[in-house]
Amino acid sequence: MKIVVKLEINYLLSTDGTFDKKKMERLTLVLTNLRNSGIDILLVSSGAIFLGAAKLGFEQMPVSRIQKQAVSAVGQVELMKYYRYYFDIFNQMAAQVLLTNDVISNPDRKLNAKNTLKILLSKEIIPIINENDSVSTDDIDLDDNYYMVLNVAELVGAGLILAKSEEKRKFQLIFRGRKLKNMLIDETGLIETISDVKNKISGNKYLSEAFPEDYSKISFQP
Amino acid sequence: MDRENKLSNKKRIVVKVGSSSLSFSNGRINLQRMELLASVLTKIRNEGKNLILVSSGAVAVGGGITGAKKKPGNLAEKQALAAIGQAELLKIYQKFFMQHGQLVAQVLLTKDGCTNPMRRINAYNTLNALLKMNIIAIINENDTVSTRGIEFGNNDVLSASVAELIEADLLIMLSDIDGLYSADPRRVKDARLIPSVTHISPELEKSAGGSENSFGTGGMTTKIDAIKKCFEAGIDVILANGKDPEIIYDLIKGKELGTYFEADNN
Numbered sequence A: 001m002k003i004v005v006k007l008e009i010n011y012l013l014s015t016d017g018t019f020d021k022k023k024m025e026r027l028t029l030v031l032t033n034l035r036n037s038g039i040d041i042l043l044v045s046s047g048a049i050f051l052g053a054a055k056l057g058f059e060q061m062p063v064s065r066i067q068k069q070a071v072s073a074v075g076q077v078e079l080m081k082y083y084r085y086y087f088d089i090f091n092q093m094a095a096q097v098l099l100t101n102d103v104i105s106n107p108d109r110k111l112n113a114k115n116t117l118k119i120l121l122s123k124e125i126i127p128i129i130n131e132n133d134s135v136s137t138d139d140i141d142l143d144d145n146y147y148m149v150l151n152v153a154e155l156v157g158a159g160l161i162l163a164k165s166e167e168k169r170k171f172q173l174i175f176r177g178r179k180l181k182n183m184l185i186d187e188t189g190l191i192e193t194i195s196d197v198k199n200k201i202s203g204n205k206y207l208s209e210a211f212p213e214d215y216s217k218i219s220f221q222p
Numbered sequence B: 001m002d003r004e005n006k007l008s009n010k011k012r013i014v015v016k017v018g019s020s021s022l023s024f025s026n027g028r029i030n031l032q033r034m035e036l037l038a039s040v041l042t043k044i045r046n047e048g049k050n051l052i053l054v055s056s057g058a059v060a061v062g063g064g065i066t067g068a069k070k071k072p073g074n075l076a077e078k079q080a081l082a083a084i085g086q087a088e089l090l091k092i093y094q095k096f097f098m099q100h101g102q103l104v105a106q107v108l109l110t111k112d113g114c115t116n117p118m119r120r121i122n123a124y125n126t127l128n129a130l131l132k133m134n135i136i137a138i139i140n141e142n143d144t145v146s147t148r149g150i151e152f153g154n155n156d157v158l159s160a161s162v163a164e165l166i167e168a169d170l171l172i173m174l175s176d177i178d179g180l181y182s183a184d185p186r187r188v189k190d191a192r193l194i195p196s197v198t199h200i201s202p203e204l205e206k207s208a209g210g211s212e213n214s215f216g217t218g219g220m221t222t223k224i225d226a227i228k229k230c231f232e233a234g235i236d237v238i239l240a241n242g243k244d245p246e247i248i249y250d251l252i253k254g255k256e257l258g259t260y261f262e263a264d265n266n
Helices: A021-036 A048-055 A065-089 A107-122 A138-142 A146-156 A187-201 B003-008 B031-046 B058-066 B075-098 B117-132 B156-165 B202-209 B220-232 B247-252
Strands: A002-007 A040-045 A094-099 A126-131 A160-164 A170-175 A183-186 B012-017 B050-055 B104-109 B136-141 B170-175 B236-241 B259-261
Touching: A002 A021, A002 A146, A021 A040, A021 A065, A021 A126, A021 A187, A021 B031, A040 A065, A040 A107, A040 A146, A048 A065, A065 A094, A065 A126, A065 A138, A094 A107, A094 A146, A107 A126, A107 A146, A126 A138, A126 A146, A138 A146, A170 A187, A183 A187, B003 B247, B012 B031, B012 B156, B031 B050, B031 B075, B031 B136, B031 B247, B050 B117, B050 B156, B058 B075, B075 B104, B075 B136, B104 B117, B104 B156, B117 B136, B117 B156, B136 B156, B156 B170, B156 B220, B170 B220, B170 B247, B202 B220, B220 B236, B220 B259, B236 B247
Parallel strands: A002 A040, A002 A160, A040 A126, A094 A126, B012 B050, B012 B170, B050 B136, B104 B136, B170 B236
Antiparallel strands: A160 A170, A170 A183, B236 B259
């Protein structure tokens, strides 16, 4: 079973708007444990622009596209530094994968990306995926990894998307296709719920269905 | 005295957690369960109880680090994974206990640590000193030097030896079964949980031994051996399911959970 986790940096911020390392540690613990339970995890994480701006001492987040791209190049290193540090605590290997959204439409790229991710998952590594902002502007304009999450799910045939909810210590479980209702799950019940779902839907073909052409039909709200 | 009263007087407690309670069915370590266990034990220690933890899990952690796809087959492989995993296991325990400000210590013992007179005194002194300092000792078998062909990953008898050594009042053994059953609950439909036992009869021993492989990973035979050892030393034992570590709160309050093995001479 494969799950794409969609992580927005605002879920890792404290109330004063600064990066909260404790929250990232919590996230890496929960994801490592999911991985340990036998589920393939792919993490699509934003945060490069935020951490780049913080690293460069910016008072405000960059607005122009070019500025965002440059700041993102600085921040992506920071982002991976933190992920690596916290996953290391729990002995979980992580890898950086930067993709552009033509990864689905371009057959060569699709094959390359698919093979890379397949090998990483078979080694129980968690790929940490972000848009390659230096060469692409699809999600940077949206300030959200919305398309990237769906592309990655498509690429590896993941049936479930997990997103951090605004609510404290809760996750949203979003199903591929529209036949099951999205769920809001407590962090502590995450593994039980997912293995429950796994048992219920095994053999059910809807998980292998493609996402609808119109991505906006997939709701990221509970 | 009823169970509630008896258990409220237990001050020195050894908690034994088996690998089945600490890992997933694929053999990988369950971090969130370790975290919860650390939180529960710290709270109980803060209530004034003296605690010692006998924990498996080194092989599971070692398997995760090396990316082993299968559970180790032979003894040497298990010993190697345990050596890799033990250091990491303690690192993770330390982290989870320190989240609540609880200090821990690692103590690795072999069987003769409890039988050889010189080693016994040393082990006793070390554990006592740690208890006095309010530190929770985390004990495991010293797998690298154990040569007795003991089945690794099973600390049942070790936990009883530790309980006897430090003159514990109670040994709590957490496994992946709810307690002792009248028959194998996975095969016999009307098997019932036995709430309390005061005497290990040959019949009981036989029925437990006959269903060896289906009772937890350690099997029931080694658990009965451990309980007999505790009975000889007048120590009570509770056998319960470790899937929710918070069960320990209820067990030390005397709630009717698991199987309570009551040593008759105390």
